[in-house]
Structures are given as C-alpha cells and as structure tokens.
Amino acid sequence: MLVDLDHLVANPIFQANRCSINFHPLHTYYAMLVYFVLLFFRKPFNIIGTGLLFHMLTDFTDCLMMPAS
Structure with missing residues (x-):
C-alpha cells in the first residue's frame, strides 16, 4: 500500500x-484519527479508511509480537 512509502x-x-x-x-495516532474520520464519508473514502x-491493526499486531528488548 502507498501508506508504507513513509x-x-x-x-x-x-x-x-x-x-x-x-x-x-503515516503510522501515527493522529493519522489513524484521520483514517477513522474517513469511515464517515461516502465511497471510496470509507473503503480507503477501512x-x-x-x-x-496488522502493523500493531507485529509490534505486539516483537521480543522484549
């Protein structure tokens, strides 16, 4: 996805x-808030936000699986 260009x-x-x-x-909590707001717009913005x-979420689960340092 283009979001990984950051x-x-x-x-x-x-x-x-x-x-x-x-x-x-593009992986900050502020950016995630913008992605959440996209859910309330019409297609295709709600699909992009989803x-x-x-x-x-998948990046966050990767963070949970990391070994403790």
Missing part, C-alpha cells in the same frame, strides 16, 4: 525490531 524516510529504512506505529508519519485502519 518507511523510506526512516533511517535506517529497515530495522527488524522497530515498531512502525508512532514511528513513521483498509488503512486494517493496515494499522
């Missing part, structure tokens, strides 16, 4: 044990 501005771009929630600009929130 990973390219991170330094380093990939880090195995990094949680992307609240680290990348997809983005599911994307954040």
Whole structure:
C-alpha cells in the first residue's frame, strides 16, 4: 500500500525490531484519527479508511509480537 512509502524516510529504512506505529508519519495516532474520520464519508473514502485502519491493526499486531528488548 502507498501508506508504507513513509518507511523510506526512516533511517535506517529497515530495522527488524522497530515498531512502525508512532514511528513513521503515516503510522501515527493522529493519522489513524484521520483514517477513522474517513469511515464517515461516502465511497471510496470509507473503503480507503477501512483498509488503512486494517493496515494499522496488522502493523500493531507485529509490534505486539516483537521480543522484549
């Protein structure tokens, strides 16, 4: 998804044990609030908002599965 393009501005771009929630600009809680608001608009915005929130949910579950450091 295009929402993962914000990973390219991170330094380093990939880090195995990094949680992307609240680290990348499009993965912040403020961005998630915007994605939630999209649910109340007409198609295709509500579909896009649903997809983005599911994307954040899957990224969040990755954060839960990380080993403690």
